[in-house]
Amino acid sequence: MKTILTTSRAELKGSWTAFKAENPKTRIRDAAKELNTTEAELVATGIGENVTLLEGDFRELLKEIGSLGHVMALTRNDHVVHERKGVYENVSFNNHVGLVLGPDIDLRMFLGDWKFGFAVSENDRHSFQFFNSNGEAAHKIYLTEKSNKEAFDILVEKYKAADQETALLITPKAEKKTEEETTPDIDVAAFQSEWLALKDTHDFFTLLRKYKLSRKQALRNAPEGHAYQIKPESMKSVFDAASESQVPIMVFVSNPNCIQIHTGPVKKIFVMGPWLNIMDPEFNLHLREDAIDEAWVVKKPSEAGLVTGIELIDKEGTMFNQFFGKRKPGIPELPEWTKLVEESVIKL
Known part of the structure; x- marks a missing residue:
């Protein structure tokens, strides 16, 4: 599928700022749809202010998340949001398939399409946020009042992208079709x-x-x-x-x-x-x-x-x-x- 570059970051930032002023309670995932863009691109409008673009092997970063201590893991899709607090423990990878097998944080991660990563600090709320090539959220990790903020700062600096101005190349998501009710001819x-x-x-x-x-x-x-x-x-x-x-x-x-x-x-x-x-x-x-x-x-x-x-x-x-x-x-x-x-x- 052809990769496209959407509207300029500066133009999108203006639209996003105006939208937030008029719709302060709208979640960023829903706002992205309203603005005909992606959540990753909206997050990227904060680069240079409260957002840092990350680079490198996200598997290595995830192996170090345990240094943050008690955090909140967030995974969602269009219909449901799952938020679980705890510590990232027993983190392992087999190629691009990852496991987190702690008593509280329990994840199966498929990193083959974890394309973009950001460190975000907004209203004293700090997080790592990861997105796929379609600009959709794959997984987010939020600090809690029990987290080690110093460890967060160390990881941000370690995985900070050298070029913070690089444009995000988003792959348009193919439209889903409502499935046919008929069943294939099977035994x-x-x-x-x-x-x-x-x-x-x-x-x-x-x-x-x-x-x-x-x-x-x-x-x-x-x-x-x-x-x-x-x-x-x-x-x-x-x-x-x-x-x-x-x-x-x-x-x-x-x-x-x-x-x-x-x-x-x-x-x-x-x-x-x-x-x-x-x-x-x-x-x-x-x-x-x-x-x-x-x-x-x-x-x-x-x-x-x-x-x-x-x-x-x-x-x-x-x-x-x-x-x-x-x-x-x-x-x-x-x-x-x-x-x-x-x-x-x-x-x-």
Whole structure:
């Protein structure tokens, strides 16, 4: 795809400043769409003032994030924001695939398209922000009141780009199309047989690729009792039940560049406009309920028995949010979670 250069940074800065004055509460991701630009380009308008362009191998930078101590990790997509506080621990890479496996910060990172990085200091809030070649946020790391600001300054200086004036070359994102509802001509019995023979839930992705099925198509052709559709408004009752029972859950949020996972109980649940929120001291989730086109309860076999998950899918067929009970590989899922799902969801 052809790479293009958008409007000049100075012109965009003027438009962005005016927009913020008129729309002080609009999130930068939404503002970028309003201004027909990208979030990365809006952040870059602050270079030379409160933003520093970074360069070098972001894997090396991420290996040093632990020096910041207690921070807040943020991963989001168009429909949900996942914020988890903690320390970056056990950071490792296999080529461009990275893992952070601490008890609090739990990430799967795909750095092949982490194109731009910035250090941002705004209203005494300091962060590292990473974006892909389309100018969309891949992952952000914010300092907290417990963080080591001196370590942050050291990393900014170490990874500061020599040329702060370089233009960002953004690759336009291909428009998504709403997926077709028809299912390819497949051997449904063979597909269901392979689903029932799964030993690891991660192998489900391989199964979809083998049969060339989208998520929705696969769920509609699941073995009996292994997938059923629920009403999107079920999520509020699921969150409330998890809060009341304090059953520890796992919350997965993904974009093409990062998966972020929270494991533990949730407590404070409330709705504000279209957003369903979890607002706990160390974990926040902001979910747009109106973005849920389909919600499913899905059961996948593993060596430790069935694993029950809730999957949220948007109108373009993208699964953007997943929920499970707390579990470790090789250990059966919590029966309290299985019961919670059965009793709190609203079946279609």
